[in-house]
Amino acid sequence: MPRITPLKLEIVKRRLVQADLAETAGIDEYRLSRIVNGRVKPTEYERKNLAQALGMRREELPV
Numbered sequence: 001m002p003r004i005t006p007l008k009l010e011i012v013k014r015r016l017v018q019a020d021l022a023e024t025a026g027i028d029e030y031r032l033s034r035i036v037n038g039r040v041k042p043t044e045y046e047r048k049n050l051a052q053a054l055g056m057r058r059e060e061l062p063v
Contacts, residue, residue, distance in 0.1 A: 005038045006062030010054065025053040035063065 004012075011021060022032040026049050034040045035050075042050060042063055051058040 003038070005036060007050075008036050010062055011036065014054065021050070021053055025049040 011018065018032055018036060019029055022029040025032070025046070027035075027046055031040070031046075032050075035042045035046065042061075044058075047058050047061055047063065050063075051061045054061070
């Protein structure tokens with residue numbers, strides 16, 4: 001059974017599509033998928049952009 005990460009849950013709660021979030025955040029879709037699934041840690045740049053795209057502070061980003 002796939003693991004639901006906190007970031008994935010946040011994306012689902014907001015009814016977002018990963019491809020749209022990737023475009024808004026300026027992150028490659030494949031890279032975002034790996035971040036969302038907990039396979040890699042986001043860089044500070046990615047954290048900043050993801051948080052901004054989700055309308056939250058970097059510290060609030062659930063990764």
